Amino acid sequence: MSPNTAPLKQHSNTLAIVTLEAFAGVWINAFIVCVLGIGWVKKKTLNSNEKILLLLGFSRFWYLCISWAYSFLARIYPNYLYVHTILQLAVFFQTFFNYSNLWVSACLCVFYCIKIANFRNTFFIYLKVKIDRMVPLLLLGSGILAFAMGIVAYDVADKPHCNNHNSTRQGNFGKARIRMDKHFFPSFFLAGFGYAASFMTVIFSAVFLLFSLWRHKHKMQTNSMKDLSMDAHVRAMKSIFSFLVMYSINFVCLVLEMVYVTEKRSHMTFLIVVFQYTFPGVHSLILIFSNPKLEKTLLTILSLERIVKCKFCMS
Numbered sequence: 001m002s003p004n005t006a007p008l009k010q011h012s013n014t015l016a017i018v019t020l021e022a023f024a025g026v027w028i029n030a031f032i033v034c035v036l037g038i039g040w041v042k043k044k045t046l047n048s049n050e051k052i053l054l055l056l057g058f059s060r061f062w063y064l065c066i067s068w069a070y071s072f073l074a075r076i077y078p079n080y081l082y083v084h085t086i087l088q089l090a091v092f093f094q095t096f097f098n099y100s101n102l103w104v105s106a107c108l109c110v111f112y113c114i115k116i117a118n119f120r121n122t123f124f125i126y127l128k129v130k131i132d133r134m135v136p137l138l139l140l141g142s143g144i145l146a147f148a149m150g151i152v153a154y155d156v157a158d159k160p161h162c163n164n165h166n167s168t169r170q171g172n173f174g175k176a177r178i179r180m181d182k183h184f185f186p187s188f189f190l191a192g193f194g195y196a197a198s199f200m201t202v203i204f205s206a207v208f209l210l211f212s213l214w215r216h217k218h219k220m221q222t223n224s225m226k227d228l229s230m231d232a233h234v235r236a237m238k239s240i241f242s243f244l245v246m247y248s249i250n251f252v253c254l255v256l257e258m259v260y261v262t263e264k265r266s267h268m269t270f271l272i273v274v275f276q277y278t279f280p281g282v283h284s285l286i287l288i289f290s291n292p293k294l295e296k297t298l299l300t301i302l303s304l305e306r307i308v309k310c311k312f313c314m315s
Contacts, residue, residue, distance in 0.1 A: 014075070014270055014273060015071065015072065015075050015076070017274060017277075018068060018071050018273060018274075018277050019068065019072075021274070021277035021278055021281065022064045022065075022067065022068035022277055023068075024281050025060065025064045025277065025278075025280045025281025025282075025284065026061055026064050026065060026068075026281075028281045028284045028285050028288070029057040029058075029060045029061040029064070029280070029281070029284050030057075030061055031288070031294075031298065032053060032054070032056075032057035032284060032287070032288065032294060033054060033057045033058050033061060035293070035294055035297050036050050036053060036054040036057070036294075037054065039293070040054070047132075048111060048115075048131065048132045048135040049108075049111065049115075049291075050293075051135055051136070051139065052104060052107055052108045052111060052135065052139065053108070053287060053291065053294075055100070055104050055139055056101065056104045056105055056108060056284075056287075057284060059097050059100035059101040059104055060097075060101050060280040060281075060284060062093070062097045063094065063097035063098050063100075063101055063280060064277070064280055064281070066090065066093050066094045066097060067094055067276075067277070068277075069090075070090050070094060071273075073090075087157055088154045088157045089154075091153050091154060091156075091157040092150045092151070092153060092154040092157075093150070094153075095146075095149055095150045095152075095153035095154075096146050096147060096149070096150035097146070098146075099142075099145060099146035099149045099150070099194055100142060100143060100146040101280065102146075102194060102195065102198050103141075103142035103145055103146060103194075103198060104139065104142050105198075105202075105243060105246075105283075106142075106198040106201045106202055106243075107135070107138045107139060107142060108243075109201060109202045109205040109206070109240050109243055110138070110201060110205055111131060111135065111138075112205065112209065112240060113204075113205035113206075113208050113209045113240075114127050114128055114131045115128065115131060116209065116212070117208055117209050117211075117212035118212050118215070118216060119208075119212065145194075149190060149191075149194060152190055153190075192251075195247065195250060195251050196251070198247065199247045199248075199251060202240065202243045202244055202247055203244070205240060206237070206240045206241065206243075206244060209237060209240060210237065213234070213237060238286070238290060242283055242286045242287075243283070246279045246282075246283050249275055249279065250275075250276070250279065253272045253275050253276055256268060256272055
């Protein structure tokens with residue numbers, strides 16, 4: 001294989017894997033949005049958990065769509081992407097939906113913790129009573145923070161563009177590359193701060209909920225009857241531990257991305273991209289099976305599809 005064809009083959013393989021992961025995640029999150037959206041239209045109302053899941057599915061749907069379009073253009077038609085305004089808008093929307101996904105999922109962890117955990121603390125009891133009214137404010141705050149981070153990312157992406165435009169016209173491509181790399185670090189610092197803050201939120205939620213589960217199990221260990229509160233604790237813990245896994249890998253990927261930011265064709269960059277596209281879909285699938293309504297709807301659709309296939313084969 002010639003040296004010129006090797007990078008092209010690697011780009012094609014990366015794009016093919018990214019496309020499969022992105023489209024799987026898009027369909028999974030589209031299912032969440034459709035099921036909850038139809039239920040909202042029929043019943044004219046949503047509970048707090050469904051509001052968070054609806055916004056989370058919506059954010060991940062558009063994050064995967066925009067990220068895939070960005071990757072596709074960057075690898076196949078870079079001349080259409082790296083032009084003024086288009087690159088900045090792509091970075092803005094990708095950052096906005098990424099941080100919406102980040103903070104809304106953290107809100108879901110906090111909601112599980114406050115709603116399910118049992119503590120006799122006065123402030124915690126106050127939060128448990130008011131949490132349903134606080135959810136819209138938490139979601140609004142998440143959107144505002146994501147919008148602010150999108151503006152910062154837009155500004156960071158705009159500055160190297162101006163420098164690169166002047167440098168490339170003079171033929172100084174090496175200098176333009178150095179300027180571009182230098183402008184990555186403010187965005188990585190802000191991204192790291194956002195990931196770290198949400199990660200700490202998830203950790204505290206998991207610790208409090210785990211402690212509540214241990215206390216509840218200790219009190220109910222002499223009771224042989226099945227306890228609904230215990231089942232709720234276990235379901236919430238599964239979801240929150242999946243958040244922990246997702247955030248841990250995302251945070252590691254962020255650090256590795258800073259290290260390998262200039263290595264566009266390294267194997268580590270390939271692994272980072274694969275992980276970043278995998279978890280929005282995988283975690284949403286876990287949430288589907290953690291929610292009785294979504295799980296029942298999915299199993300119903302799959303069973304109907306199986307029946308249709310059997311009738312088609314018999315005919």
